[in-house]
Amino acid sequence: METLRERKKQRTREALLRAALELFTTRGYEHTTVDEIAEAADVSQRTFFRYFAGKEDVAFAVQGMTEEHFVAAVRARPAGEAPMEALRQAVLEGWDAIRETVESAVPVELYLRMYRTIESTPALLAAHLRRSAATEETIARLLAEREGVDVDADPRPRLAVAVFGGVIRVTERQWCTGDDFSLEAIRQLTASHLDQVGPALTGNWRTTEDR
Amino acid sequence: METLRERKKQRTREALLRAALELFTTRGYEHTTVDEIAEAADVSQRTFFRYFAGKEDVAFAVQGMTEEHFVAAVRARPAGEAPMEALRQAVLEGWDAIRETVESAVPVELYLRMYRTIESTPALLAAHLRRSAATEETIARLLAEREGVDVDADPRPRLAVAVFGGVIRVTERQWCTGDDFSLEAIRQLTASHLDQVGPALTGNWRTTEDR
DNA sequence: TTGTCAACTGTCAGAGGCTGTCACTAGCCT
């Protein structure tokens, strides 16, 4: 079992995390100061920076957990599966298991609210895209290894992952700007968009009817 | 003809821009302060902020010109052309015309160096990705209009543009990390990667030989 | 030419993010 010191640390970290997300999602990211977060968690500003690298870091603490979960899910897919199919299954599994992934840190509802705050805050959107790029690099190396190709000589792993990432981004955006914020909604949207990549690339959108 | 006041303004802006890019590309973005840029351009710090919204803004001043050029090139493509083909031609045209697009502000060589600085600086990469996302939204609306579909009801325009953007991003990254920084290199790489999207999506990378 | 107006600029003050330092307290371990 863990020591008292570790439990105290854990509680401080969680208090800071919850306070931050609560403030970000209600009064907005830019309009929340680190001092306010620290005050809400009842610690000094300096202590905040001992737990999180910065304001941005705490905003993505939960997203980081889901990203790791996704990478692990890809790694767990059967080796024979086609790359794009493995990614598809992994991301859908990720949404199904989101409760177990997130709930240990914060309520799912707060996570989903934060998700939308990220999409609608330019500074956070930028950080989100950069983090996604890093995850994509990880996945590309994973796929390359799986398929036995050299990730630096063969562009196909990175291309496939970039295409997949692009679809996910479009999905996130549409979900955030829509009005059905349920988990089922984004799951459906993900599957539907992945099915439409082929038709989207062929062009001739006028004649090709429809979804 | 332009007035003396306008010419002075233009010169101040250019001095700031050149000084900034020169400092960013030599000593690095993070290790350059706004005070240093202002000092190099022989104006006060406050004046810097009157010409550029911030440190990030000046870093992307030239990129902004090429982005606008790209959007204009897409708009100028013949209406009958398939969407992906229009994007392909527009981006290749962009690289061909890069000299005329950029040289009015700074030397092309400085632009290319800055390009690499952006890719290798996390904060700038994040901003670059966010800006790319904004450009992609513009292009998606353009394509939707061209093809006569509703951009909010039909996901295909945004999907096609996201896929295209993903390929461009992979291309940029490979160009920046390689050792051939010529314009011809990135042009070739762009064309080659666009040709590989199909094969990358089909999977079966082991059997499908090769480029 | 000269006076007036608007644009441009510099100086100053301040908020907010972030880091380094240092001393102090609380938990841990012998």
Added chain:
DNA sequence: AGGCTAGTGACAGCCTCTGACAGTTGACAA
């Protein structure tokens, strides 16, 4: 019990960015 160390708070400082105010310079008409 007492030493050790992780965790903490208080303080000072750097850098980005903004607002307020005053001084300067170019534009333009009388």
